[in-house]
Amino acid sequence: MYEKKIPKDLSCGLNIAIEVIGGKWKANLLANINKGMKRPSELHKSIPQASARVLNQQLAELEFHGIVSKKIFNVLPPKVEYSLTEGGKDVLEVLYSMKSWGEGYKKTFHDIIKYEGEIH
């Protein structure tokens, strides 16, 4: 279910990082979980661009990789909460690094995107 068809060189730490947190929405999910949004419906609200189904898949992979843990409450209506594992908290450093760079790059980026809009 979680097999990747493309055999990357997984002896390199960079590739492992890409594999584990490089998914389309994984960094966002982790950031939101860290902010305290733990339930699937909350996460979906904060990332409406992706369907609940896809977010579930990404969360399942994160859980499989040991980055988040899933707690299921047997109540009605059902309740599920995700949280970062101890090991998962280490990836926050990576997220901070990405966010920090992105903030600094924001102006340049938006200038480029604006230009792109004009030539279209």
Added chain:
Amino acid sequence: MYEKKIPKDLSCGLNIAIEVIGGKWKANLLANINKGMKRPSELHKSIPQASARVLNQQLAELEFHGIVSKKIFNVLPPKVEYSLTEGGKDVLEVLYSMKSWGEGYKKTFHDIIKYEGEIH
């Protein structure tokens, strides 16, 4: 050519980082360029899992976003070299962060993958 269909919230630095360097092979390309592999054929050899065409697309996006610059030599046979721009060098910090985390996570990761192989 470079438009993204999915409108993310681009006011967040994290999303910008994902947008610019989150492509499937971009981090690898940047790492290899930084290592001194500058020609398309070299890059393709170092990342044989992706076709030359796809690598070209990713490089074009990196160039469009101002992370790498492309130098074309008008000689026969043709010669092209990519290099990091001044601004592009800043992303190396992010790559280091990812690689560092990945190295630390390597053992756990491979244990999980191994287990996955067994249950298949």
Added chain:
DNA sequence: CCGAATCCTCGGCGATACTG
């Protein structure tokens, strides 16, 4: 060697409906 153009395949993802 570089890369544009073409064709074609395949799987990611949305939509919907259903169960617990």
Added chain:
DNA sequence: CAGTATCGCCGAGGATTCGG
């Protein structure tokens, strides 16, 4: 509310060809 199953579309990306 959470999660699975099914269907169908669309586009990313591989393979190939050609031109410079």
